[in-house]
Amino acid sequence: xxxxxxxxxxxxxxxxxxxxxxxxxxxxxxxxxxxxxxxxxxxxxxxxxxxxxxxxxxxxxxxxxxxxxxxx
Amino acid sequence: xxxxxxxxxxxxxxxxxxxxxxxxxxxxxxxxxxxxxxxxxxxxxxxxxxxxxxxxxxxxxxxxxxxxxxxxxxxxxxxxxxxxxxxxxxxxxxxxxxxxxxxxxxxxxxxxxxxxxxxxxxxxxxxxxxxxxxxxxxxxxxxxxxxxxxxxxxxxxxxxxxxxxxxxxxxxxxxxxxxxxxxxxxxxxxxxxxxxxxxxxxxxxxxxxxxxxxxxxxxxxxxxxxxxxxxxxxxxxxxxxxxxxxxxxxxxxxxxxxxx
Numbered sequence: 001x002x003x004x005x006x007x008x009x010x011x012x013x014x015x016x017x018x019x020x021x022x023x024x025x026x027x028x029x030x031x032x033x034x035x036x037x038x039x040x041x042x043x044x045x046x047x048x049x050x051x052x053x054x055x056x057x058x059x060x061x062x063x064x065x066x067x068x069x070x071x072x
Numbered sequence: 073x074x075x076x077x078x079x080x081x082x083x084x085x086x087x088x089x090x091x092x093x094x095x096x097x098x099x100x101x102x103x104x105x106x107x108x109x110x111x112x113x114x115x116x117x118x119x120x121x122x123x124x125x126x127x128x129x130x131x132x133x134x135x136x137x138x139x140x141x142x143x144x145x146x147x148x149x150x151x152x153x154x155x156x157x158x159x160x161x162x163x164x165x166x167x168x169x170x171x172x173x174x175x176x177x178x179x180x181x182x183x184x185x186x187x188x189x190x191x192x193x194x195x196x197x198x199x200x201x202x203x204x205x206x207x208x209x210x211x212x213x214x215x216x217x218x219x220x221x222x223x224x225x226x227x228x229x230x231x232x233x234x235x236x237x238x239x240x241x242x243x244x245x246x247x248x249x250x251x252x253x254x255x256x257x258x259x260x261x262x263x264x265x266x267x268x269x270x271x272x273x274x275x276x277x278x279x280x281x282x283x284x285x286x287x288x289x290x291x292x293x294x295x296x297x298x299x300x301x302x303x304x305x306x307x308x309x310x311x312x313x314x315x316x317x318x319x320x321x322x323x324x325x326x327x328x329x330x331x332x
Contacts, residue, residue, distance in 0.1 A: 014211070014212075014215075015146060015149060015150055016149060017149075017150075017153040017156075018153070018156075019156070022149065022152050022153075022156075023149045026145060026148055026149050026152070026276075027145065030141070030145055030276055030277075030279075030280055033277060033280040033282060034141075034280035034281060036282075037280050037281035037282050038281060042282050042283055043282060044277055044282040044283065044284050044285065044290075047273050047276065047277045048273055048294070048297070051148070051152070051269065051273055051298075052301055054152070055152060055155065055156060055159075055301070055302075055305065056305060058152075058156055059156065059159060059160070059305055059309060062160060062165055063165070063309060063312050066165065
């Protein structure tokens with residue numbers, strides 16, 4: 001059981017990495033894009049915009065954490 | 073995507089990982105046992121080759137649209153990790169990767185470790201250090217080879233890119249017997265992060281059913297746009313005044329993580 005947990009954690013860290021919010025954001029955006037595509041809307045622009053926002057938000061969290069660490 | 077872009081992307085990604093693996097193998101070889109370090113390397117390369125041989129054809133059986141959606145999404149999440157770390161390195165929020173320093177740390181740890189072996193492996197520490205180093209660095213390459221190769225329907229070209237990079241780095245490493253600290257690793261990682269993210273966006277969006285304007289030519293706009301975005305974020309992060317400390321503690325901001 002412990003081995004299985006370690007195995008799962010390894011793959012989680014390998015694919016998802018430090019910020020799970022980015023992975024969730026990508027999954028949600030792809031679901032919305034697929035929904036729009038099936039409704040006849042060719043929303044090719046949605047994923048690039050979402051990626052820019054997700055990366056920016058993830059980087060900002062690091063900056064905010066650094067500032068909090070500095071204040072403590 | 074032309075076969076040459078596929079080759080080049082895999083080649084650069086593989087070269088970066090091979091340089092890191094070489095540092096670990098050199099540390100194990102020079103401070104412990106060259107025989108066991110090379111045994112560990114050969115064992116890891118064998119396991120990685122078997123993984124590509126098993127996964128490549130298996131993934132090739134998945135329908136193309138589903139493959140592009142799932143593999144593209146994984147590639148995008150994976151690529152964003154590389155790009156995020158590249159921006160953090162470029163802006164001073166994460167330490168630059170330094171092969172010379174990494175080598176010294178590995179050598180110190182190897183010299184302090186106990187000796188002892190099993191069977192034909194006379195030095196278990198040197199074997200496992202090399203095996204783990206090559207396997208973990210190589211796993212990222214396997215991921216890139218399998219995803220890029222299958223999405224482009226050209227796994228052999230992806231494998232060729234990886235093998236060429238490994239042979240080149242191994243050849244140079246064997247000749248100089250020192251860590252390849254002069255390789256611009258951090259710049260190459262930025263380039264690889266850009267490529268993985270761009271192709272991840274392109275393929276996963278196609279997998280959802282959308283059509284890119286200009287079809288494959290959209291990549292000619294997407295790749296520079298992602299690179300520009302990462303550069304802009306790097307500049308913006310530098311303008312925040314830099315980190316409170318030169319490098320944030322891993323447990324405080326989760327900056328450190330997987331191998332790249």
